Amino acid sequence: MTSTPAPGLARFNTSSDSSDRALLAVLHEVCASPAWARKLLARRPYATADALFAAGDTATDELDDTELAEAMAGHPPIGRPKPGDPASSREQRGMAGASEELRAEMLELNLAYQDRFGHVFLICATGATGEQMRDALKERLAHTPERERAIARAELGKINRIRLTRLTEDLVAEDAVDAENAKDSAS
Numbered sequence: 001m002t003s004t005p006a007p008g009l010a011r012f013n014t015s016s017d018s019s020d021r022a023l024l025a026v027l028h029e030v031c032a033s034p035a036w037a038r039k040l041l042a043r044r045p046y047a048t049a050d051a052l053f054a055a056g057d058t059a060t061d062e063l064d065d066t067e068l069a070e071a072m073a074g075h076p077p078i079g080r081p082k083p084g085d086p087a088s089s090r091e092q093r094g095m096a097g098a099s100e101e102l103r104a105e106m107l108e109l110n111l112a113y114q115d116r117f118g119h120v121f122l123i124c125a126t127g128a129t130g131e132q133m134r135d136a137l138k139e140r141l142a143h144t145p146e147r148e149r150a151i152a153r154a155e156l157g158k159i160n161r162i163r164l165t166r167l168t169e170d171l172v173a174e175d176a177v178d179a180e181n182a183k184d185s186a187s
Contacts, residue, residue: 009045009046009047009048009049009052009168009171011171012044012046012052012168012171013044013045013046014045020041023041024037024038024041026167027040027041027167028074029087029163030056030160030163030164030167031056031060031071031074031156031159031160031163032070032071032072032073032074032075033063033067033068033070033071033074034070035059035063035064035067035070036056036059036060036063036067036071036160039055039058039059039062040052040055040056040059043055043059049164049165049168052164052168053161053164053165056157056160056161056164057157057160057161060153060156060157060160061153061157063153068149068152068153068156069119071156072119072120072122072152072156073119073120075088075120075122075159076088076092076120077106077107077110077114077120077121078092078095078106078110078121078123078125078133078137079092079095079098079103079106079107079110079130080107087163087166090126091124091125091126091159091162092125093125093126094125094127094128094129094130094132094133095125095130095133097130098130102130102131102134105134106130106133106134106137109121109134109137109138109141110137112141113137113140113141116141116145117145117148117149117152119152121137121140122152122155122156122159123136123137123155124155124158124159124162126159126162
């Protein structure tokens with residue numbers, strides 16, 4: 001017996017070439033690496049959201065150094081979410097009420113991190129306080145570049161999973177709206 005993909009995944013699985021371009025743009029909001037997005041599209045169809053998440057994890061693990069750098073470059077420094085970017089603002093909510101002292105310390109630590117490792121400090125900030133992010137940043141400054149790259153890749157995977165979850169939830173909501181609109185036009 002074949003299982004039917006969950007609502008939302010059906011559209012993801014069957015998009016056409018023209019909507020694939022739109023889907024690539026949406027996936028770019030999940031992960032800024034075009035290679036990552038192409039890998040997800042190439043591995044369709046997905047029977048479940050978990051299968052999509054596993055493919056996202058695999059695609060993250062498969063990013064070469066250049067692709068990983070592209071993915072990390074899509075993330076703003078902690079404490080400075082991109083204006084108009086609800087994902088980074090939501091994810092960095094723990095810094096929203098931070099004191100000016102903590103913000104200044106994070107700016108200084110972020111700059112030191114970027115000088116040391118050549119990329120933005122990447123952490124899955126969802127649910128973390130400003131102090132927890134600061135402490136993680138201080139700890140990770142002592143890592144070797146190789147260890148830090150591995151940790152940054154793991155953090156990217158966590159962020160991608162959270163964003164993919166939100167994407168699948170949004171697709172389900174869009175399907176519900178489409179179904180309701182179809183029902184209304186049939187009446």
